[in-house]
């Protein structure tokens with residue numbers, strides 16, 4: 001077993017090396033949430049001997065990711081979680097189904113699947129395909145380590161749509177009983193269904209519960225030669241599943257979007273990438289964000 005290093009020596013650092021090896025040296029239960037996007041299967045050559053993604057078969061790729069995510073399960077707290085953003089791949093016009101292959105392998109290895117969110121990209125690159133629809137989404141799989149996990153639904157609520165001023169149902173509360181009433185009063189008073197779901201969905205002051213389709217434009221960060229996370233996508237994950245002051249881990253940190261977002265949201269981060277140039281880009285990006293914040 002690799003010797004474990006104290007969490008403090010990794011906190012708020014970009015660590016260059018293989019995600020599996022570095023994770024083995026992390027202490028048990030030191031991380032609140034993982035937000036990451038693994039290299040996609042045979043998508044891009046990152047030019048490192050250590051890289052994941054260049055395996056010869058989907059099975060070998062899934063096996064390597066499963067090894068990593070099993071080790072990551074150890075370092076996540078019992079209340080912790082994992083958000084994995086992952087896209088698919090066509091070979092000879094046939095979709096491989098890679099996101100679900102990886103997802104099901106992680107379920108089998110003990111992670112509990114909570115949501116299969118869709119990241120819809122309104123500004124996705126056009127494509128010349130004529131035999132199928134153009135892909136403009138990726139998956140965001142949300143897993144927890146245990147049944148009892150930290151999830152702050154209020155932190156990521158979204159605006160109501162049903163009872164907006166423009167809505168035909170602008171009668172609002174009147175639809176649920178006495179106009180201006182509450183689930184406790186009026187003709188629907190005591191209706192548990194109304195209280196637990198419909199009332200909450202329609203009138204919660206912070207908005208309705210987050211939906212599973214997230215429509216977020218691609219990031220404009222151009223220094224990295226690969227797709228970079230949009231900060232708002234990462235912010236949703238962190239706000240919902242990492243308490244303030246907690247620790248967010250990204251084992252495939254790339255240009256450091258998870259780290260930069262975690263710091264802006266007053267969380268600690270641990271960022272791993274096997275390419276030194278990307279660790280340097282990420283560090284420079286974080287320094288620039290700090291400079292901007294202190295100006």
Ligand SMILES: C[S@@+](CC[C@H](N)C(=O)[O-])C[C@H]1O[C@@H](n2cnc3c(N)ncnc32)[C@H](O)[C@@H]1O
Nearest residue numbers: 018019050051052228229252254255257273274
């Ligand atoms: C899709 S990119 C991540 C982009 C990142 N989400 C961002 O916002 O910049 C995947 C990253 O995984 C890194 N990587 C590939 N194999 C790795 C390994 N075995 N250990 C650590 N990092 C690895 C690559 O160098 C690349 O930076």
